[in-house]
Amino acid sequence: MQAEKNVLIFDSGVGGLSVFKNIYAHLPHLNYIYLFDNEGYPYGELDSEVLLERVSRLVGKMVTEHNIDLVVIACNTASTIVLPRLRQELKIPVVGVVPAIKPAAMISTKAIGLIATPATINRHYTHNLIKEFAPQSKVHLLGSTRLVTMAEDKLRGNPVNCDELKEILSPLINQIDVAVLGCTHFPLLKYEMQGVLGKDVVLIDSGEAIAVRVSRLLNQNVIDSELTTSGYSIYSSATPWEGVALNLGLAEFGFNPVRTFPLPGV
Template sequence: MTQQPKVLIFDSGVGGLSVYKEIVARLPQLDYYYLFDNAAYPYGELERQTLIERVERLVSAMVAKLKIDLVVIACNTASTIVLPKLRAILSIPVVGVVPAIKPASSLANKAVGLIATPATVQREYTHDLIRDFSQNKPVEMLGLTRLVDIAEEKLRGKSVCIEEMTQLLEPLIGKVDVAVLGCTHFPLIKEEIQSVLTEQVMLVDSGLAIARRVQELLAVEFGQGERGKREIYSSATPWQEDALNSALSKLGFSPVRPFPLEI
């Protein structure tokens, strides 16, 4: 039996599972390993150099330990800072995520909304994307840390308060016709965001584009072969671990395993 490629998906929390879902829908035969650095969650509050060092050491250790063939950095904050360094030290492909400003701008008639973390909204990289790809469409930026927590809570079975979501998203209501989900956590609460912004607003994220890029880089067939491995690791004991493991089992993962690393 031919060994399937091994893919590592990395994030500070469970947001990268939205990217995993898109990739596994196309390529269920691959072996997937997910690592979330919850010991340092949320990444948006870390100093730049601290973030670079953590991601470099964690990802490098996992790549060596599991003989990974491709890495997906499923975190906008980390991607905008760490990708050049990771690509310099690893000999395998590293795929990152960036806010889908370019496709959103081509779809918008009125204005684009960017829903992201405060760190992503403030980052120079994001402003460069807007300058390069959305010159003719205004971009309304909304930085929300609370939405990240809501997505983490929803995955563990907590219902989402639509009234709170409406208050959080109020600055965009009625002002945009396309909204970019600029954090990998946000597709996990896509239905709730859609209900608040209404069906007239198109929601755009990077998940499908990443899945296509992974398939292209690994040169594998769409959905061919038996189902691969699904393992998930964390850098600290997850909160509400039992509820999290229940949700993860539905995605095909075994229970979360500790990945101790002194950093």
């Protein structure tokens, strides 16, 4: 019997769990390792060169030690920077998460709101996506690091301050008909964002597309009821200062709480 594939999912925090959920739903039989670089969080505030070196070192270590078959960089900010280097350094597929501009442009008849970290908003990569896939669309750019923190705080059991959320999203209210969640943390706030932006605004992220991409690259059939679910391990670059957030995040997306394994030698 052929051994199951090993997939590494990488993010700076728990936001990548939203991508993990979509991939796991399609391919529950694979072996997963989730590495969150909490020591470097939040990535949106790191210098590009620092981020590039961190991700390259951590991902390379995990690929070597765990015989990884495919890497998913489940972070929009990191993906806009590190993909070319990782694809050059590694001999396995590397899948990144980029803002879902193309599908947004296909359904928008008014304007698109791209909600992401300031780093993602300011990248040439992001602006090139807009030029290529939404040249005829009006795109409002909104960058916020605070939304990342609010998403993580929500997982720690803290209520979302909807007044603050409304203030952050105010430039988009009544201005758009599609909102692109350009950070993997933001699906954690999807319910609250929908309430602020209005029920007629379509919110989209890249999770589903990433899951399909992974299945194709690994030549795996999409979900099969006869396949048994496999396990997953969670690693962090530092001992979590409030590890409960990770387990709450896992529970939020339908996973069982697990013990976190600090990554040695980083």
